[in-house]
Amino acid sequence: MIKLNIHEAKTHLSKYLDRLAKGEKILLCRRNVPIAEIRPLPPKTGAKRPIGLAKGLFEVPESFFEPLPEDLFDAFSGKQS
Numbered sequence: 854m855i856k857l858n859i860h861e862a863k864t865h866l867s868k869y870l871d872r873l874a875k876g877e878k879i880l881l882c883r884r885n886v887p888i889a890e891i892r893p894l895p896p897k898t899g900a901k902r903p904i905g906l907a908k909g910l911f912e913v914p915e916s917f918f919e920p921l922p923e924d925l926f927d928a929f930s931g932k933q934s
Contacts, residue, residue, distance in 0.1 A: 854877070854878045854879070854880055855869065855872065855877055855878070855879045855880065856879075856880045856882060856887075857869065857879055857880070857881055857882065858882050858883070858884070858885065859881065859882070859883055862879070862881060873891065873892075873893045874893060875893075876893055877893075878890060878891065878892050878893075879891040879892075
């Protein structure tokens with residue numbers, strides 16, 4: 854893990870971004886006191902999720918399609934009760 858003060862990170866950001874891309878983590882500090890951790894994002898898989906992935910795992914009850922109670926509908930609409 855790389856430990857950097859804010860000034861160093863701002864001055865050499867592109868160099869550290871290259872190291873992040875290779876999997877390293879950065880501990881960002883203010884006056885040598887850690888304030889944040891910067892981690893690389895996981896790589897994209899590239900595979901699309903198939904349609905119907907959870908088919909058969911649950912059922913939507915008929916009550917789902919019933920109208921909401923008036924007070925709940927008003928809350929979602931932003932009306933005050």
